Amino acid sequence: MEISNIINLEQGESIEGFFIIKQLQCKVTNNNKKFLDLVLGDRTGEINAKLWDLSSEDETKYLVGKIIKVRGAITFWQNQPQLKIERIRLSNKGDNLNVTDYVQAAPVEGEYMYEKILEFISQIHNNDIRALVETLFTESKEKVMTYPAAMKNHHSIRSGLLYHILTMLEVAEKLSLIYTYINTDLLYGGVVLHDIAKIYEMDANELGIVSEYTVEGQLLGHITQGVKLIDNTAQKLGIDDEVSLLLQHMILSHHSEAEFGSPKKPMIPEAELLHHIDLIDSRMYDMKNALKRTEQGKFSDKIWSMDNRRIYKSILDNKPL
C-alpha cells in the first residue's frame, strides 16, 4: 500500500501513512466507552480521525506532536472526510522520518526568507532606523525562524511570520515606486517590526504550533508589547527620539481601528500604508487558501476571519494557486 497524502484522500479508500498528531481528546460514547478523537496532519492538510475501542495503554501513549503510523478507511459524514483508524503505532527511529515533513509551512525556507529580509533592512538609508530594526530583528532570530503569524487564521503555519513580513516588504517596495513621497526607510522598518512582538505574545514550539498565549500577551497584547520593545531597545542603542517615536506610532496604529486594538489611528502616511499592506497580505493569504478548497463555479465555506464571507471561484481560466 502506497503512502498517502491528506490532500488526495478519497471516500471509501483504504489508506496507510505517517501523520503528526495536532489535536487529541479522549472522549466517551453515549454507552460509556472511551475513544480518541484526533486531528492528524501532514504537509498537505489536516484530517479528523477516530480511534474506537481504546485500550488503557492507548489512552496515555499518543500525544500532540508525536508522529504515528496508521492504517484505516476514509468515510465522508456530513460533507467532511474522516479517518476510521484500524491500526496505529508510534513512529520509531527505524522509520527515518523528519518531523518538519509533517506540518504545514511557508512555501519558502526560513533561512532564505531571513536573509531576504536582512537585505531589505540593509536598504534602509537612515542609520538610526536601520540599526534599530536590524537589532530587533536579529535578536529575535531564534523564534522568528519558525513562528507562525497567528494561532489561527492567516499565516498560522511554520515560519508564517517570516513569510508574512517578506511578502509585505515586497508590496512596500512596489508601492514606494508609485507613492514616491513615502519614506521607504520608515515603511520597511514598520513592516519588519509590526508583528515582531508576537513571539512574546504566544508560546509556539519549533514546529510553529501555538500552544497558548503568554500571560503578558493576554494582559498587554502584541501591539503594546511591540511599542515597549522598540522604546527599550531604542534607548539602549541611543536611537534618535523622532525615529523611535514614529516606529512606535506605526506599531500602535497598524490595526487602524480602536475596536481591533489600535488606540491611535495612523497619523503619518507610512503608518497608513503599513495598515493596508498588512490587511491586503492577510486577506490574499486567506482567500488563496479558501480557493484551494473550492471548485470552479462554487462558493467556499464561510471564512471566519473575513466576517463569514463565502469566496467564489469563477469559471474563467484561473491562474495556479
Next chain:
Amino acid sequence: MEISNIINLEQGESIEGFFIIKQLQCKVTNNNKKFLDLVLGDRTGEINAKLWDLSSEDETKYLVGKIIKVRGAITFWQNQPQLKIERIRLSNKGDNLNVTDYVQAAPVEGEYMYEKILEFISQIHNNDIRALVETLFTESKEKVMTYPAAMKNHHSIRSGLLYHILTMLEVAEKLSLIYTYINTDLLYGGVVLHDIAKIYEMDANELGIVSEYTVEGQLLGHITQGVKLIDNTAQKLGIDDEVSLLLQHMILSHHSEAEFGSPKKPMIPEAELLHHIDLIDSRMYDMKNALKRTEQGKFSDKIWSMDNRRIYKSILDNKPL
C-alpha cells in the same frame, strides 16, 4: 506689481492677480450692508476673499466660473489668510487668459492619462473583458477627460477621475506581480470601471467643478448606476455572462461595507484587492495634500475625509511632495 500665486501669499502683502471665482455668496453685515463673500482659486490653491461696500451692479456681475482681476491686501484672521479686495474687474479678451490655468488639476495632462489607460486596457487578455471595458471607457471619453473623482475630498480636481484610475492601475500592476494568482484582466477591468458611473452621478462642468448631484445619482448612487451600465452594455455586446457578473460584483462590493454603500462584501480576490487599492489611493492623495499645508514637526488640521485625524509631518528628511 507682479502677478501672484495663491500658495505664496503672505500676511500684510499687497497683491494683484487673476483668479477664478469658485464660490460666491451675497451676505449682509449686522448693520445691514451687503458684501460679497468669495472663494477665489488658481492652479495652486484657494483663498477666501471679501468685497465690502458692494454696488448694486457688483451684486449681479460676478458669477461662479468667471475669471476676475483683483488688487488687495492679505490679512490673517483666526489663522486663515483672507484677501480684502480693493479693486476688482472681470477679465476680458485683452487679458489673453486660458481658463484652465486657474483651476487645480491633475499633475498630468488628461490626453496623456487617457492614452495610458487605453494601454492598460489593451493588456487585458480575455476578449470579453477587454471589449466591455474598452467600450465603456471610450464611450465615456468626453466627460471622463475632465471629471473629478468626487465633489469634495480626494481627487476633487480637474481630470481627477482619470488620475485616480491611472494611479490605481499602476498599483494593480505591481500587486499582480506579488499575488500571482490574481486574474489581472478582472482587476484592470474593475479598476477602470469602479467609479465610471460618477459621470452620471454628478454634474460637473469642463473645469471639473461639480455643481450638483443628478436626480438619478441621488436616487440610485454611482454604485448601482455602474452595475446597470455594465449589465446593459454587456448585453448589447453579447459579453460572456460570467465576465459581466464578476465585473458587476466588483463594482457593487468595492466600498466593502454596507454602511459605505456596498450591499455585498467582496467575494473574489480581485474585488477584495480593488477595494484596498481604491482606499489606498484616496488616502495617499489626501495625506499628501494635508502634508503640503503642514510644517515639519507639526500636525495638520483635522481631515474630514479621514475621520478627523490630524496628519503629522515628521522632522526626518522628507521626500518631495
Next chain:
Amino acid sequence: MEISNIINLEQGESIEGFFIIKQLQCKVTNNNKKFLDLVLGDRTGEINAKLWDLSSEDETKYLVGKIIKVRGAITFWQNQPQLKIERIRLSNKGDNLNVTDYVQAAPVEGEYMYEKILEFISQIHNNDIRALVETLFTESKEKVMTYPAAMKNHHSIRSGLLYHILTMLEVAEKLSLIYTYINTDLLYGGVVLHDIAKIYEMDANELGIVSEYTVEGQLLGHITQGVKLIDNTAQKLGIDDEVSLLLQHMILSHHSEAEFGSPKKPMIPEAELLHHIDLIDSRMYDMKNALKRTEQGKFSDKIWSMDNRRIYKSILDNKPL
C-alpha cells in the same frame, strides 16, 4: 391504523402515514453505526425522524422530495417530538398521492392569487407603470406561481411570494385611502416588483422548497438584480425614464437600512410606505405562526427573524389564527 397529520401527533402514540422527505442526513453513532436523520413534512407541519439500523440499500434509496410511507412511535426528548421509524417504504403509483398535499402552502390557490394581483395591476392608471409591471409580472409567471418568499422565515412556503405580494397590495389599497397624496400607481407597482428578483436569487423546485442561492444571487442579491431587471425591461419597452427610475429607487430602498441591504433610504413617500408594508406583512406572518404553536398565557420560543423575541399569547378571548 388511521392516517395521521403531523400537527396532531401525541407522545407515546403509534402512527402510520405518508410524509415528504424535506431534509436527510446519513450520520454515524458513537459506536460507529450508520443511521438516517430526517425531517419529514406534510401540509400541517414538520417532524424530526430517525431510522436506526440502516441497511446499505436504505442509505441510497431515500432522497429529499420523495414521499414515503412510515410506521413508528412518537417520543418526546428535550421537549421536541421525534418519530422513531419502525417500518418505511417509498410511495408508489398504487398509493395514488398528490405531492402538493405534503408541503405547507399559502392558504389560497396560486392561480387565484395570480389573477387577483393582475386585477390590482389593471387598476394602475399610468400607462408606463402598468405596462412595465404587467410585463415583469407575467414574464415571471412560471416561477412566481410556486416560489416561496424566502428560504427560511416569513412566507417560506409554496406560493409564499404570491401570498406576500397579494396581502401587501391589500394593505397598500387601504393605506392609499388614508394618505391620499400617495401615488397609488407607484405604490402598487413597487409592491408587485419589490421581491420579484427572488426568483433569480434562489433556486426552488415546484414544491416551493429552496435548494440553494444562485451564483448571481450571492454575488449581487435580489435587490440589485431587481433594479437591473426593471432597467432592462423598461428600456426594451420604451418606458418613461422617470417611471423606471422611481421604481428602481423603490426596489433599491425597500429594506430602508444599509445594514439590511438598501444602499439608499426611501426618498419618495411611496418608497417609505412600501418599506413599512413589507415589514408589517412579514412580522404579522411570523407572529401568527408563533401564536399557532403557543398556548394562551404562555410565551413562544425565541423567534430568530424577530431579534429573538418571544411572543405572548394573551388569555383574552382571541380571534381565530
Next chain:
Amino acid sequence: MEISNIINLEQGESIEGFFIIKQLQCKVTNNNKKFLDLVLGDRTGEINAKLWDLSSEDETKYLVGKIIKVRGAITFWQNQPQLKIERIRLSNKGDNLNVTDYVQAAPVEGEYMYEKILEFISQIHNNDIRALVETLFTESKEKVMTYPAAMKNHHSIRSGLLYHILTMLEVAEKLSLIYTYINTDLLYGGVVLHDIAKIYEMDANELGIVSEYTVEGQLLGHITQGVKLIDNTAQKLGIDDEVSLLLQHMILSHHSEAEFGSPKKPMIPEAELLHHIDLIDSRMYDMKNALKRTEQGKFSDKIWSMDNRRIYKSILDNKPL
C-alpha cells in the same frame, strides 16, 4: 396694501400683515448695537425677521405669543427668506383678531376629532379595555384638545396630538380587516393611549406651542409616565389585570428599540402593529410637509427627523398635498 400670508411672500416684495411672535432674541451687532431676531408665524408658515435700530422700549415690549402688525421688505440671503421690519406695533382690540388664526393647526377642528375618537372607543367590545381607555381619554380632554404631538417634528401643531391619534385609528381600522387575527380592542386602546402622557411630559399653551419639558417629563419620559398612568387608573377602576398589563406593554414597547426609549420590544401582534402605525403616520406627515416646500423634479432640504434624508418630488402627475 393687502394683508399677506407667509407662504406667498416673494423676494423684493414690500408687505404688511399680522403675525404671531414664536421666538424672540435680543442680540448685539459686532459694532455693539442691539437688534431683535424674531421668528414670526401665521397659519401658513414661519419666517425669520430682524428689527434693527432697537429702542430701549422695544426691547421689553415684544413677547413670545403676542400678535404684532408689521410692515417691511422680503429679502433672500443664503436661500432663506427674511423680513426686514420697517414698522412694528402690537395688535390691539381694535384689530379684532382671533389668535388661533395665527398658528399652524391640524386640518380638522379639535372638537370634531375628539368626537370621532370617542366613536372609535365606543366600538371596543371588551368592557375593561373600553372603560379604561374612555376614562383616560376623557380625563385628558382639556389638554388633549390643543396639545401638539411633539415639541418639534411631526404633528408639532395645535391639536396635533388628536390629529395623530385619529389618523392612526383609521389606519388601525383598515389593517384589522386584513390581519383578522388582531384584537382590535387592544389595538384601538393602544393607539388612543400610546402618546397620552405627552400632556404630562411637556408644557404647552392653548395655542399648542410647547414652552418646555416638565421635570417629570425629563426624569421619566412619556413612555414611563404613560405606563404608570394606565396602572394607576386601572387599579382605581378595578380593571382586569391582563388588560391593564397588555396596554402597559403596548405603551412601553411602542418605540420598539431600546435606543429610542422602549426597554421592551413588542411581544404581542397588536403592540407590533401599533409601533408600525405610529411610525407610518409620523413619516407620512413629515414627507407631506417636505413635499409642500419642494418643486417638482427637485429634492427637499435635509429632514432632521428622517435621518437627514432629502425627499424627492417626482415629475409625474402628483395628487394634491
Next chain:
Amino acid sequence: MEISNIINLEQGESIEGFFIIKQLQCKVTNNNKKFLDLVLGDRTGEINAKLWDLSSEDETKYLVGKIIKVRGAITFWQNQPQLKIERIRLSNKGDNLNVTDYVQAAPVEGEYMYEKILEFISQIHNNDIRALVETLFTESKEKVMTYPAAMKNHHSIRSGLLYHILTMLEVAEKLSLIYTYINTDLLYGGVVLHDIAKIYEMDANELGIVSEYTVEGQLLGHITQGVKLIDNTAQKLGIDDEVSLLLQHMILSHHSEAEFGSPKKPMIPEAELLHHIDLIDSRMYDMKNALKRTEQGKFSDKIWSMDNRRIYKSILDNKPL
C-alpha cells in the same frame, strides 16, 4: 466511605454523598437507550452527573429540588469533572437532612442581613423617603429573605438579593463620606429599592432557585415594575411628590444605558452613584467567583457576564477570597 463535598472531588476518586438535583433531563443514546443527565449541587458547588441504564421507575422518581444519596466515580472528560452514578436513592427522613445545606447561599444569614438593612433605613433623615423605603422593604420581607438577585450570573444564590443590597449600602455609606454633597437619604433609598421588583419579575422557590420569569416580568421588566411599585405605594402613603419622582428616576436610570434597559440616563448625582455601586458590586462578586476557580498564574475561563473576559489570578501574595 466519607461524605464528600463537590469542591474537593478529584479525578478517579470513588465518592459517596448527598446532593440536591438542580437540573434533570431524560436523554437517549445514539443506540437508542435512555439515560438521566443531571446537575447535582451542594453548598460548595455543582457537578454534572450521568445515570446510565435507566429503569422506567427511575425515569419518574427523581425530580428537581429533591435530595438524593449517590455513590459513583469521578471522571474528567474534556476538562470537566463528571460523576458516573453507580448507586442512587432518594433521601428519607432517617437521613435527617436540612435542605438548605445543599444549595449555595449568601455567606451571611438572611435574618441578620435583613436587620442590618433596616438599620441603614433607620438612618434616613427625610421622613418621606424613610417611610416609603421601609414600607416597600418590609412588605417584601417574605420573598426578599430567600430571593437571588438574578436567574444566572451575579448573586444568583439563596438570599443573594439581600446580600447585594447590604454590600451596596456599605459602599454607599463609604462614598458618602468622600462625595459629601450627595444626599445620603436618596442614595440609601435608591440602593434598597433598585432591584426590589425582581421579586415580581422572577418566580423563585424558597431555596432561591428561579424557575422562570413571570408574565409581567417579561412584558414589563423589573425596572418598569419597580417604578410603578414606588409610584403606587407613594400615592397610598401620601409621600411628597419630589421624593417619589426622584426615587422613580433612580430606579429607571440605574442601568444607565438604553441598551441595558434604562430609557433615561442618571440626571442626579445619587442616581449616577447608584449605577456605579450596582455595577461594582456585581463585578466584584463575579470576579471573586472566577478567582476561586482559578490557580495562581493562570487565567479563568471566559466569563459571560463580563463580555467574555478571562480573569487573571496573579502570583503575588493574594488575600483570602
Next chain:
Amino acid sequence: MEISNIINLEQGESIEGFFIIKQLQCKVTNNNKKFLDLVLGDRTGEINAKLWDLSSEDETKYLVGKIIKVRGAITFWQNQPQLKIERIRLSNKGDNLNVTDYVQAAPVEGEYMYEKILEFISQIHNNDIRALVETLFTESKEKVMTYPAAMKNHHSIRSGLLYHILTMLEVAEKLSLIYTYINTDLLYGGVVLHDIAKIYEMDANELGIVSEYTVEGQLLGHITQGVKLIDNTAQKLGIDDEVSLLLQHMILSHHSEAEFGSPKKPMIPEAELLHHIDLIDSRMYDMKNALKRTEQGKFSDKIWSMDNRRIYKSILDNKPL
C-alpha cells in the same frame, strides 16, 4: 468701586477688577474693524469680554497669561454674561498681585495633597510596588504639583491631577474595606500612576493651563506613554516582573473600552475597580460643577462630558456643594 469676583457679576452692573487673560483672539467686524475677543478668568470663574475700537498697540500688548485691570459693564446676550471693556491696562508691580489668585485651582493646596499621596504610598506593603510608585511619583513632582487632569472637562484646573489622584485614593481605601480580597497595594499603585503620563501628553504652564498636546501625546497617548514609563522605570529599578506587568495592565485597561482608548479590558479585580473609581471621581466632579451653576428645581445646560445629559438640582434640602 469695589474689586469684583466673576461669580458675583450681575447684569447691568459696572465693575472694576483684575483678571487673567485665558484666551484671546483678534477678530474683525463685518464692517471691517478689528476688536479683541477675550476670555478673562479669576479664581471663581470665567467671563467673555470684548474690547472694541482697538488701537494698533492694543493688538500686540495683551497676551494669554497676563493679568489686566479692566473697568466695564456687564451685559447679558443670549443668556450669557459678557463684559464690555471700557478701560484696560496691564497689571504692574505696584499692583502687588499673586498670579495664582487668578486661576481656578483645586480646593486644597498642592503641597498638602502631595504629602497626603506620599502617605498613601508609604502604606503599600509590597516593596517592589512601593518603590516603583514612589519613584515615578516623586520624579514627576515638579509638573504634577500644578498640572490639571485634562485640557477640558473634569479636573481641568490648577493641581487638578493631584486632586483627582488624592480623592481616588480615599475611595480606594474605603472600597478595600468592603471588597477585602482586593490587593490594596496594587490598587493604590494603579490609582497614583493611572494618569501620571498626562504630564508628557500635554504641555501646561505653572498655572495649570494647557496650551497644547505634545507630539508624543498625539502619536501615542497617555495610556501607552504610561505603560512605557512603568516598564522603563521598573527595569531600571530591578522591580519584580509580575508587579511591573500588573501595573502596566492596570494603566492599559483603565478606560475599560477599546473605543475609549483601552485595547485590553480589566482582567484583575484591582484593574476593574480602578476603572470604576476613575469614572466615579470624574462624574462626581462634573456633576458638582453643573449643580453649582443650577437653581433648585431646574436642569443644568447639557454637559458635553456626560453624553449631553442635563443634571437636575432637586428641591429637597441639599447639602453644600
